[in-house]
């Protein structure tokens with residue numbers, strides 16, 4: 001190797017340690033890592049002096065909306081927010097309008113997304129009407145099937161079992177949102193007075209609903225699925241016993257039910273935020289290495305919707321691309337959260353989930369996806385400056401210690417110091433042939 005396109009310098013995360021080093025990139029792929037004296041010549045040098053460079057963050061659970069929900073988020077605003085949060089690859093969920101549950105709708109979504117995305121983006125499909133449609137969907141680039149409580153927790157029809165089997169046979173992922181619909185329905189009927197405001201959200205959707213769904217899913221479909229956004233250590237144990245992979249969302253690792261009581265609708269999320277004790281146990285679990293994947297579950301809604309009063313009027317979901325990693329860095333400083341475990345859970349963990357060796361670490365031959373951060377910079381969260389259309393946050397006004405400074409996707413600087421550096425459409429669709 002004689003010459004590279006770009007040479008990045010900084011404190012590079014390599015084999016579990018940060019070391020002063022250079023990364024040489026050729027055609028979007030890392031072709032050199034080492035000391036500057038040994039570095040090849042280059043066309044351009046980007047010096048991240050004193051900053052930390054880690055593999056590009058990957059989020060396997062996000063809602064970019066678009067289509068009929070553009071007023072909440074579109075593929076440009078959503079992926080700009082992702083880039084600003086340090087994410088280089090995000091996976092979008094199918095609960096859109098219309099739902100992404102057929103090959104045609106998947107193709108329509110990809111058509112819209114591909115001219116707008118600024119980071120690489122993959123897609124899940126929702127439960128199709130017919131097994132024959134599942135046969136078509138598994139032949140697309142899609143990562144897999146996402147199932148919601150209403151899809152699987154009433155009575156499981158044989159057609160759904162068939163769909164799940166088709167997805168598995170084709171080595172695509174099955175991800176499910178574990179909350180048992182029947183328990184939620186029972187609580188709603190038994191305590192109608194709880195449906196006035198959001199305060200009782202975690203009573204209406206208790207942990208038991210999560211436990212029950214984890215067992216129900218296993219009984220209906222067996223092992224070999226991914227349970228997303230688990231909210232307790234007991235749920236992690238159940239997921240492991242049932243042979244599921246799983247993730248924890250940053251919301252449940254950084255926020256508690258107290259935020260819901262203090263801030264109301266903007267902290268309504270499914271599954272609900274839990275107690276401070278439960279959150280603390282999740283942090284300890286991450287520190288011990290039993291949270292292999294973190295997700296954002298970035299779920300933007302309009303502030304008008306979030307400010308409504310009746311329980312059912314307020315849509316669940318928290319926008320958090322731009323605060324997720326900084327909130328983790330802040331907890332590293334202030335509560336002893338293990339930073340290495342968190343970095344792994346946003347990089348190697350999701351890369352292994354995808355079975356994509358080109359994303360697991362900063363090593364020669366891998367894609368040059370990089371996230372650059374300053375662990376010490378303190379900054380005030382101002383949602384009005386966010387790229388997401390959802391300009392509110394549970395962290396609004398808080399000073400967080402740790403800031404994302406730049407994001408590099410396939411060797412190209414996509415975000416730096418608050419600015420998006422590429423045109424709309426720079427991002428690639430994950431799983432398409434060029435990837």
Ligand code: NCD
Nearest residue numbers: 063095177269270299316317
């Ligand atoms: C998500 C959304 O808004 O699409 N909301 C949420 O509360 N997490 C849906 C989901 O992930 O369940």
Ligand code: ZN
Nearest residue numbers: 177229270271
């Ligand atoms: Zn969900």
Ligand code: ZN
Nearest residue numbers: 061093297299
């Ligand atoms: Zn979600």
